[in-house]
Amino acid sequence: MTGSRETVLASVRRALGVTSREAPRRQEVADRLKGHPAGVIPARGQLPPSERIALFKDMVLAAAASLDHLPSMDEVPGAIAAYLRARNLPSSLLRGTDPRLADLPWHKEPQLDVWIGASDGHQLVGLSHAFAGIAESGTVVLLSGQDNPTTLNFLPDHHLVVVDAREVDGDYETVWTRIRARFGEGALPRAVNWVTGPSRSADIEQTLLLGAHGPRSLHILLVGTAD
Amino acid sequence: MTSSSAPSSSPSHRPPRVGLFCTCLVDTIRPSVGFAAAKLLAEAGCEVDVPRQTCCGQPAFNSGDRATARVFAEQTIAAFESFDYVVAPSGSCAGMMKAHYPELFAGEPDAMIRAERFCAKVFELVSFLVDVLGVTRVCARYDGVVTYHDSCSGLRELKVRDQPRALLASVEGLTLNEMADADTCCGFGGTFCVKYPAISDAIVGKKASNIAASGADTLVAGDLGCLMNMAGKLQREGQDIAVRHVAEVLAGMGDQPAIGVARKG
Amino acid sequence: MTVAITSPHLKENAAEALKDAQLQEALAKVGPGFIGKRRAAADKMPEFEALRDSARDIKTHTLAHLDLYLEQFEEKVRAAGGHVHFAVDAADARAIITDICKRLGARTVTKGKSMISEEIGLNDHLEAQGILPVETDLGEYLIQIRHETPSHIIAPAIHLNKRQVEADFRRVHTDLPADRDLTEPTALLAEARGELRQKFLMADVGITGANFLIAETGTSVLVTNEGNGDLTQTLPKAHIVLASLEKLVPTLEDATQLLRVLARSATGQDMSVYTSFSTGPRRADDPDGPGEYHVVLLDNGRSAMLQGDLREMLRCIRCGACMNHCPVYHAIGGHAYGWVYPGPMGAVLTPSLIGVEKGANLPNASTFCGRCEEVCPVRIPLPKLMRHWREKEFERHLTPAPQRYGLKVWGFLATRGWLYRPATRLAMKALALLGGTRGRFSSLPLAGGWTRYRDFPAPEGDTFQAQWRARKASNRSTAA
Numbered sequence: 016m017t018g019s020r021e022t023v024l025a026s027v028r029r030a031l032g033v034t035s036r037e038a039p040r041r042q043e044v045a046d047r048l049k050g051h052p053a054g055v056i057p058a059r060g061q062l063p064p065s066e067r068i069a070l071f072k073d074m075v076l077a078a079a080a081s082l083d084h085l086p087s088m089d090e091v092p093g094a095i096a097a098y099l100r101a102r103n104l105p106s107s108l109l110r111g112t113d114p115r116l117a118d119l120p121w122h123k124e125p126q127l128d129v130w131i132g133a134s135d136g137h138q139l140v141g142l143s144h145a146f147a148g149i150a151e152s153g154t155v156v157l158l159s160g161q162d163n164p165t166t167l168n169f170l171p172d173h174h175l176v177v178v179d180a181r182e183v184d185g186d187y188e189t190v191w192t193r194i195r196a197r198f199g200e201g202a203l204p205r206a207v208n209w210v211t212g213p214s215r216s217a218d219i220e221q222t223l224l225l226g227a228h229g230p231r232s233l234h235i236l237l238v239g240t241a242d
Numbered sequence: 243m244t245s246s247s248a249p250s251s252s253p254s255h256r257p258p259r260v261g262l263f264c265t266c267l268v269d270t271i272r273p274s275v276g277f278a279a280a281k282l283l284a285e286a287g288c289e290v291d292v293p294r295q296t297c298c299g300q301p302a303f304n305s306g307d308r309a310t311a312r313v314f315a316e317q318t319i320a321a322f323e324s325f326d327y328v329v330a331p332s333g334s335c336a337g338m339m340k341a342h343y344p345e346l347f348a349g350e351p352d353a354m355i356r357a358e359r360f361c362a363k364v365f366e367l368v369s370f371l372v373d374v375l376g377v378t379r380v381c382a383r384y385d386g387v388v389t390y391h392d393s394c395s396g397l398r399e400l401k402v403r404d405q406p407r408a409l410l411a412s413v414e415g416l417t418l419n420e421m422a423d424a425d426t427c428c429g430f431g432g433t434f435c436v437k438y439p440a441i442s443d444a445i446v447g448k449k450a451s452n453i454a455a456s457g458a459d460t461l462v463a464g465d466l467g468c469l470m471n472m473a474g475k476l477q478r479e480g481q482d483i484a485v486r487h488v489a490e491v492l493a494g495m496g497d498q499p500a501i502g503v504a505r506k507g
Numbered sequence: 508m509t510v511a512i513t514s515p516h517l518k519e520n521a522a523e524a525l526k527d528a529q530l531q532e533a534l535a536k537v538g539p540g541f542i543g544k545r546r547a548a549a550d551k552m553p554e555f556e557a558l559r560d561s562a563r564d565i566k567t568h569t570l571a572h573l574d575l576y577l578e579q580f581e582e583k584v585r586a587a588g589g590h591v592h593f594a595v596d597a598a599d600a601r602a603i604i605t606d607i608c609k610r611l612g613a614r615t616v617t618k619g620k621s622m623i624s625e626e627i628g629l630n631d632h633l634e635a636q637g638i639l640p641v642e643t644d645l646g647e648y649l650i651q652i653r654h655e656t657p658s659h660i661i662a663p664a665i666h667l668n669k670r671q672v673e674a675d676f677r678r679v680h681t682d683l684p685a686d687r688d689l690t691e692p693t694a695l696l697a698e699a700r701g702e703l704r705q706k707f708l709m710a711d712v713g714i715t716g717a718n719f720l721i722a723e724t725g726t727s728v729l730v731t732n733e734g735n736g737d738l739t740q741t742l743p744k745a746h747i748v749l750a751s752l753e754k755l756v757p758t759l760e761d762a763t764q765l766l767r768v769l770a771r772s773a774t775g776q777d778m779s780v781y782t783s784f785s786t787g788p789r790r791a792d793d794p795d796g797p798g799e800y801h802v803v804l805l806d807n808g809r810s811a812m813l814q815g816d817l818r819e820m821l822r823c824i825r826c827g828a829c830m831n832h833c834p835v836y837h838a839i840g841g842h843a844y845g846w847v848y849p850g851p852m853g854a855v856l857t858p859s860l861i862g863v864e865k866g867a868n869l870p871n872a873s874t875f876c877g878r879c880e881e882v883c884p885v886r887i888p889l890p891k892l893m894r895h896w897r898e899k900e901f902e903r904h905l906t907p908a909p910q911r912y913g914l915k916v917w918g919f920l921a922t923r924g925w926l927y928r929p930a931t932r933l934a935m936k937a938l939a940l941l942g943g944t945r946g947r948f949s950s951l952p953l954a955g956g957w958t959r960y961r962d963f964p965a966p967e968g969d970t971f972q973a974q975w976r977a978r979k980a981s982n983r984s985t986a987a
Contacts, residue, residue: 264971270935270966272967305901306894307901317922394875426538434874474957
């Protein structure tokens, strides 16, 4: 629709009284894109490591998610098994190829049936490894790809997310900086998902109910310490 | 009435000269509010006068008739600019003059400067007493339970909220009971209440319920338009709640008939 | 369902709404729910006001450079393997979307909540082309099965109660046992989840709106609490983002500033449950995600708004705070406004999009209480912009005759003090005499709009100005 494109852009330029060729305007835009200024960053998340972790935990719970804080990755399979038992769930889960999940001592929980791949909607439990946690709001950040397929974030009833305490940042901006460091300037993985608590809706009489279309439960497995 | 400090911005050696902008509604419907305002200002040490005036122009401005609004603005500025201060017992009219006059003179630099100089002198009565004159208490008595409605323009354009409550608290015999949603519009809205009477009625109906539920025997506010709207609704519903302008209560003039109530005898 | 414009009949719509007991019951919950939650969220964030300033400034900057950010966005979407389609108007956008769906042989389309989709009447159009649109946001689904339109921009079914929802589910979900228990809202939610899960998995195309479009990376940002938006944009063969021009922001950081004020202003959450940043289609080694990624950029009158005062309206991030705090919205609900966008933001936007001739009632039906501007996260001066439309209406002689003549007569009198002051003295003395014994009137000629619902106080007698001058004169003579 080249015609529409030109019509719309011409109309925008006309209303703004510009040609799009003005060097100072182009420079200003280029500078902003390159410099991506951070703006106002709330003090809430700007804490020393141990307090940051404490805030993250508080905020995760405030968002109606649940959380286990584990000393090391070795305890993750056991914690998963305990979670499933406590909720009378089958001992089965689906995960991606993330080496940090592959390397877990699954042998410690031989009854756990661990499947690998994306979800087709038939699995009750999905396991992901977060790229980051964000203390400011108790959010976990998940990146698309084979390691942690996006469908795992949304289709299973229970979403379990491993978060490395060293990767819990105070604010969103720190996470963008880390993402740029990994993927380059101006590039993102196909999906970056911020998840803050389990799915919910208040569309019936403004009564907040958990478990709308996404996971009914979000369980965070926070591992280690930030120091 | 006691002041914690002398008026800071008035020239020394003489009392501040205040032009009282009485507002159309006070002028026509309830002059006692004008006298209450004059009394409060005089007691706070001001020299008060009431120059010949009509309207601030807000009804025209809010109806989209800028040209007429501009005529009103010119007249009002001319009538009042010789005073040190322009004070109105209304957040709505004061808000119009203070927040909106300059934009009526857009593109006329000289008139704009004049309007801005005028704006700087404009104040709503109670906030003027407290914020400019430093009044902290009044010498008045009112035996009753009062609830205070925040009129919208005063609250949002001029930040009038704590000042009336502070002065009301100093009135002997007066108990202040806050109603729910005191800062929600009463549905008056100037011409709105006659253009969309059914919607306005629904809004003032909720307000009347909140007033009644507060347990107060008296409703006060700083704008006569809102007061007439709420008084009219309360009376139509048969509620026995006296409705008065805040200036009347602060000036110790709470013994005269409430709004919409006949004089005795 | 396409929205028929009934904005010129706002008064009649409002009268119906005020009589509707079920609606009034639902509306009574709007204020208490949203207002307190927003307040609490704002109070917990000391930087909230600074964030609002930041949000305003980002939008202002973007709009002033919109041509350049649109070009940058387009380039980045293309670089990520996606497609950008500019649409001049509703018909253009509908045609673009239908073409994509037809090329893919789409039969079912899942949809995330999108006000733009309502604006362009997409669902009716898709149905006419033999494509089944399924709304997946619970509120949107409820109104779709009732063939209604949203009554709120973030809570589309806020006008319904659970009894109505139960009745609709029994009517529509006929494959389920008739004796199932649907008394609790949790049962209703579970049923909707089950019904829609099938649709998510079978959909060929997913259409969502966007809360923001990021120029830096060519990314669409979608915010939901239910997760329906993510299932819509992740599972089908193609994801179509339908968004208007003003959704652009420069960078990831800019989007983040706006996200910090969006949920707080809307629902009082610090952050919505799902905030998803989508960039292009499925990549070579991705196990999931849509095979195609399209962004339809709709103008439909917005570029014209960039000129003049109305540009400020384009800062709007659709949080709904203005309507949540509006006494008029609380009284009449969203449908009474008569088109897609209700409340204060609708009162400004609607005349821009459908014309002041049809939309003039909306900016007039405001008390100018200013609460909308007070809570707007991007500080849009909504009363000022409503007044802008009243001025346009007045300039074009569209103001209703009684109001116009009333204003004229009053303006004529009141700008002539020598005439006005004696006239008001006379009138007030007469009224005082007439109403004096009771102190008020329960009916007055020419004031029927007032006295139909409330009493009107009798004036005290002479005007203040006359009394003041009389007292001054007598003081002077006493002194002399």
